[in-house]
Every structure is written in structure tokens, then in C-alpha cells.
Amino acid sequence: MTKSVPYADVIIVGGGISGLYAARLLTDLGVDWRLLEGRNRMGGRILSVVPPRAVNPIHPTQAPGFDLGPSWFWPEYQGDLARLVEQLQLETFPEFETGEMVVERLATPAPYRVPGYSSAPQSWRLAGGMGALVTRLQDGLKGDRMHLGQVLHRLEICGEQIVLTTRNEKGETKQWQGGTILLALPPRLAAQTLDFQPALPQYLVEDWSAVPTWMAPHAKYVALYDKPFWREQGLSGEARSVLGPLQEIHDASAPDGPFGLFGFLGLPARDRRSLTEPLLLEACREQLGRLFGMAATGPVTEYYKDWAADPFTATAADTHIGDGHVPAPRAAPEEGPWAGRIYAIGSEWAREFPGYVAGALESATIGVNRICLNREDRNR
Known part of the structure; x- marks a missing residue:
């Protein structure tokens, strides 16, 4: 690990609900993390405006x-989201x-x-819009661990670490290092815009590319x-x-x-x-x-x-209305150099509520549990 390059045990890519909730869970578990977001705001596809x-x-x-x-959201059958809303005291x-x-x-x-x-x-709504959920989650996290305006372009395995290269709006590049990656991005966007070195398995690229991006x-x-x-x-x-x-x-x-x-x-x-x-x-x-x-x-x-x-949401393939919610793709490589090092947690990867806000919590919870189990296995 190079000392001049910021390091975290877990690097979360994407500051939507899944990324923010993953950061909350990791904080509760005492796991060191950083979050990289390409936009100049948190929230991802949640965007609330105040007149x-x-x-x-x-x-x-x-x-x-x-x-x-x-x-x-639907508290009657989206219990985890309903409980989080209650815990955060959102109206x-x-x-x-x-x-x-x-x-x-x-x-x-x-x-x-x-x-x-x-x-x-x-159907229920939040006073303040869904953005109130983003704000309350963000308020409970350490601000110096969250980095806006960092567009991820490349992920490379270098020994025991993963080096991520981002670019800001001025075109300036920056590198980050982490032990494990939580990818809180839409599957198609990740497959078509990120450079993985070595490459992800082809079956995973095809799997992710076939999943329509919700809202796109x-x-x-x-x-x-x-x-x-x-x-x-x-x-x-x-x-x-x-x-x-x-x-x-x-x-x-x-x-x-x-x-x-x-x-x-x-x-x-x-x-x-x-x-x-x-x-x-x-x-x-x-x-x-x-x-x-x-x-x-x-x-x-x-x-x-x-x-x-929105380039942080849609690709050229995301132009047709009507694809709707589809079954979740595989969230991680099953073999090869990336196995155990990266896990995808965007809402589309949820099994029960793919494409919904509740799905973002669901996939983040599964992803955090998965990487924690992997860390325990490596430490044995």
C-alpha cells in the first residue's frame, strides 16, 4: 500500500441509497470505509427539489x-425500509x-x-421527499470519508489491494486503494463504463449488460x-x-x-x-x-x-420504456482474480425488490454481510 494514496478496507462506489446504507452498516460494524460518488451530490437516482x-x-x-x-414506498410489505424510516424519525x-x-x-x-x-x-411518501432519507443517512456518516465529484474509470488488482482511478470535472485523476469494493452502481452502467484490470469474467459482463437500469x-x-x-x-x-x-x-x-x-x-x-x-x-x-x-x-x-x-444513470442501451423490473443478475464473480474482492449492491441486484428504494437497502445488506464473511474467512 502506497502511503500517499488514500486507503480504506472497503471502498463503496456510488452514493445512492445502497451506497449510503452500506456505509451506515459498515460504520456500525466498525469497518473502515470510503465512499466515492461521481455526481456533485449524494442520492443517485433519488433527487428531491425544494421550491x-x-x-x-x-x-x-x-x-x-x-x-x-x-x-x-409501501411499509406494509417493505418492512426494512419502513423500520429505517422510523429509526431516522422521518415524517x-x-x-x-x-x-x-x-x-x-x-x-x-x-x-x-x-x-x-x-x-x-x-403508497406512502416522505415529508421532504425521498431526499430526506438521503440527507438523514448522510448526516449519520463521517463527512471526510465521502468524496463527491470522483468519477470512477478504472479498477486494477495490484497484489493484495485494488487501485481505483477517478477523474474530477477538471479532468484531474486521483487514485484510491482498498481491500474490497462494494459497487453501488446500476449493472449496465458498471459493465459498460468501467475498466476492470484484469477483466471481469465475460459471463458477468453479459449478465450485467442485459439488465435495464431502473428510471433510466x-x-x-x-x-x-x-x-x-x-x-x-x-x-x-x-x-x-x-x-x-x-x-x-x-x-x-x-x-x-x-x-x-x-x-x-x-x-x-x-x-x-x-x-x-x-x-x-x-x-x-x-x-x-x-x-x-x-x-x-x-x-x-x-x-x-x-x-x-443523465450520464451517471443511463447508457445508450437505456432508451426503451417498458423493460420494467427483471430478475436480479449475479452480484459477484464466482471465480477468477475478482472473486471475493468485489460485490455489487445497486438496487437492480436485489432479489425481492429490484429497482425499488427498498431493494437498495436489501442489496446493501446482503453485500455488507457477504464481504464481512469473506474478511472472516481470510483472517482464519
Whole structure:
């Protein structure tokens, strides 16, 4: 080990929920770790935005956050996530689903109302958005062990250690050394963007490359308002449309405001790339006006995130909407020089909840347990 190169027993690559939760577990176990994140923020595909001057009159210290990534969780059957939310003392509230739903089809001259329905089990959200979970996890970790803006390019086995080479936004490279790697990245992104020396087994590269990245093909739009005017019309805020550009719409309101609607764009990523963001936002506002009335065309604030354009999320293969959740790939090499030295813990590697926030906790827990067992075996 070279003294000038930062070292940790375990290096976590990726600062999403799986990476942060792995760091929390390792901290509790007394294991030395470092975390490398390519973005200039933690959270990965969790991204919550706080409107300018937003104030919660009931809880002034808790600013409402609105999710451009995942929003919901289901405590009824995602017990580990529910327990973590309770341990971190995060406020929760149920998704608003009271009222009728609006449907827009090609064969009908105008949108029409149909009876609404409630999710079973109930969908829940976090006050402050899912970003509140990221913040609370991050607050419980040592800041000097987490490094932002470090884009990983190469991993090389050098004797008993693994040397990682990262590059920052200025193009400057930096090296890090570790005994074991926890790879908290989407499988396809890891397989197609990282240089492993020696190379990973071909079956593992093919395995990882075949797994669609959750959220990668999608784009999400959020519109915020002073009043939930759709509720006054007996509407839940839910809508389905084949005309678009929004395909699926839900109520995005914070419990005490601001109030809002959010939707997923049905346009494929390749079509979105041919349009400017102002044109897409204008089309979203116009559609909300068709569905919920003129008041919907004038949001106080609006946000848009195209995950297909995010290089830390999507690859060229992640452009098709509809792949959905698929079975988890193998998380580690079964033989060869990388066996026992690297374990993948992104949400897609979860067996029970692949692609969900709960899956990030699941895969992180399995990964940490696995490397701890490997460390015990080596020390015998």
C-alpha cells in the first residue's frame, strides 16, 4: 500500500441509497470505509427539489421536497425500509388518492372522468421527499470519508489491494486503494463504463449488460400550485393519457402545501432529445390544462428531469420504456482474480425488490454481510 494514496478496507462506489446504507452498516460494524460518488451530490437516482422560499407552516424546519426520482414506498410489505424510516424519525404521509381519475384516449373527443381507485397496499411518501432519507443517512456518516465529484474509470488488482482511478470535472485523476469494493452502481452502467484490470469474467459482463437500469428511460415533470384546485373538482389528481406528452399523472402535493401534480412522460428518450425543454414543458402545461382545467396551465413552479440524459444513470442501451423490473443478475464473480474482492449492491441486484428504494437497502445488506464473511474467512 502506497502511503500517499488514500486507503480504506472497503471502498463503496456510488452514493445512492445502497451506497449510503452500506456505509451506515459498515460504520456500525466498525469497518473502515470510503465512499466515492461521481455526481456533485449524494442520492443517485433519488433527487428531491425544494421550491424557492417554500415553508411548511406546521413544521417550519421541514421544507417540503418534491421528487424527480422515486417517490413512494409501501411499509406494509417493505418492512426494512419502513423500520429505517422510523429509526431516522422521518415524517411520512399517504399518497392522496381521493376522488375521480381523468382519462384521455384517442377515440374520445375530450378527457373524461372515471371512478378513482386506491393503491393496495397504500403508497406512502416522505415529508421532504425521498431526499430526506438521503440527507438523514448522510448526516449519520463521517463527512471526510465521502468524496463527491470522483468519477470512477478504472479498477486494477495490484497484489493484495485494488487501485481505483477517478477523474474530477477538471479532468484531474486521483487514485484510491482498498481491500474490497462494494459497487453501488446500476449493472449496465458498471459493465459498460468501467475498466476492470484484469477483466471481469465475460459471463458477468453479459449478465450485467442485459439488465435495464431502473428510471433510466424515463423523464418526470412536476408542476406546483398555491391551491389543489383539482381536489375542489372531486378529482384525485390521477390521470392516464395516450395523447401525452404525460402518460401517467398523480398528485404530488405536500401535506400542507405547496400542492402539485407530477407525471411521467410517455415520449421515448430518442423523441425527447429532438425537442427543447421549453417545448416539452409547454406541452406538459397544455395537457394538464386539458385534463384539470385552465388553472393547471399556470404553475407557480415547475421541474423536469430526463434520466435518459443523465450520464451517471443511463447508457445508450437505456432508451426503451417498458423493460420494467427483471430478475436480479449475479452480484459477484464466482471465480477468477475478482472473486471475493468485489460485490455489487445497486438496487437492480436485489432479489425481492429490484429497482425499488427498498431493494437498495436489501442489496446493501446482503453485500455488507457477504464481504464481512469473506474478511472472516481470510483472517482464519
